[in-house]
Amino acid sequence: MRMDGKFKEHAIETVLLSTSAVTVVILFLICIFLFGEGAALFNEISFFDFLSGKFWYPTSEPPQFGLLPLFLGTLIVTVGAICISVPLGVASAIFISEIASAKVAGMLKPFIEILAGVPSVVYGFFGLVVIIPNLQKLLNLPTGQTALAGSIMLGIMALPTIISISEDAISAVPSFIKEGSLALGATRWQTIHRVTVPAALSGISAAVMLGIGRAIGETMTVMMVTGNTAIIPGFPDGFLAPVRTMTATIALEMGEVPQGSDHYHALFVIGAMLFVITLLINLIAESIKRRYMFKVGS
């Protein structure tokens, strides 16, 4: 009877372990299937040609699969988004954790959660009916569907990630450090920007990295507001022209490609690249966070 009980406990532990190991299996399978479906493309063209190709004409004869316009499209939209969401997000995080009273902070946090909860297609729709026409009128453009419109929407969508993680980092700074600064006669602002924020900097950087990851991976919103023209964007005038991102290309074209064609494989290669890029960003964010926890703990 006791042996039976022990056996049962052991069996339960094994079952539980296998359920959590499922996550590792999924990650592994994602790699296998993305790389597997993508690899066939490189029977036709070289990996280097794919990376450096300046044209994405998947349906012309012969087709051209060049990643560059799509990669640079993703880059320009993401850079714009970061320029909007980092100052706005970090400032909001400082306000919530250092300036607002507990009551006000408690009222502000649900707003950030709402921002995180709104579906991306609703953001896209809002961008389409509000941001785009106003952008066109305001800047006198031929079309409002531009990289800038994408940057604005993605900048807003990255806010909850940046605010909540930065806020955690700022609140985690031990209060005796701040009190020490205040006791020396520093103002609250001097304490914030010379003591608190520098102490929380690694956590804030992790927040920014995760915000970048979020922006790079977003699909529906950018697809609805950026116009989706696959040409290499200029800098900085490219902000005011339509662009096409990597994510939008997959979502736009996958519905129309014959399965097993070069075009089909090429879309999987783009997916694999996205997967690798976001994986690297996550690993960097994770390692920054780890180091910062160590620092605060010691």
Add this chain to the structure above:
Amino acid sequence: MWLKPTTTEKIAFAFLTIAITTVVAFVFLILYYITANGIGAISIDFLTNVPLKRMTEGGIYPAIIGTLLLITGSMVVALPLGILAAIYLNEYAREGKLTWTIQMAISNLAGTPSVVFGLFGLALFVKYMGFGPSILSASLTLALLVLPIIIRASEEALATVPKGFREASLALGVTKWQTIRKVVLPIALPGIVTGAIISVGRVAGETAPILLTGAAFFLPRLPDSVSDQFMALPYHLFVLATSGTNIAKTRPIQYGTALVLLLIVLGLNLIAVAIRRHYRKKMKW
């Protein structure tokens, strides 16, 4: 320093206030705009009719049902898997390479773009396993997408259960599994439910994954089985807003669909917040 420190502080705080006000104002703007324009379109007919005349008239009933089916399908898979995984990680796992690997896998899955999940679902479920573009393929894909959210939320909920509760139960000679089931899980339940509700909201709003795994442009009837294609609210909104037959004419339907979607997702989030607040107050020891 050509400004007095107190003046600098006033200016800096003013900027911080402007930043947070901008964020809050934007939340109000988007909620107000969608509500004000969408409220007129919503009626009983809108919610219970199929789309008519190439989707320029009629309602969104099949899309609502499709979204509900996706929620059910993905939760049947993701909830048990996620909760059991969280129990292992919080109650059994010891520090080591295996646990580290699992934790890394979870945070990387959480950061993987949804369109990549869509491609994976297309390659694995639609093609390799032969489920075709269907409710089944899309539900399984969404289940994988929300799995990290459910695991993280459940882990957090389990971690808030005080150690003394477990020790007291174990000291009475109760086995570990019974302790988890009868003592730990009931206390962690509100937190786990909160995580589940948030992931339901996520499933309801995701578009890119279902676009690749079986959402139909237009299907004026309800699906017969899990291997049927389906309509879903977010994809319906996308189709109407970008490639419908008459985009300008169907604006009211678009606003209506956006509002229904927003109400479902934010309603769920609100319930989650309410549960969390209620139990946080109750559980003070």
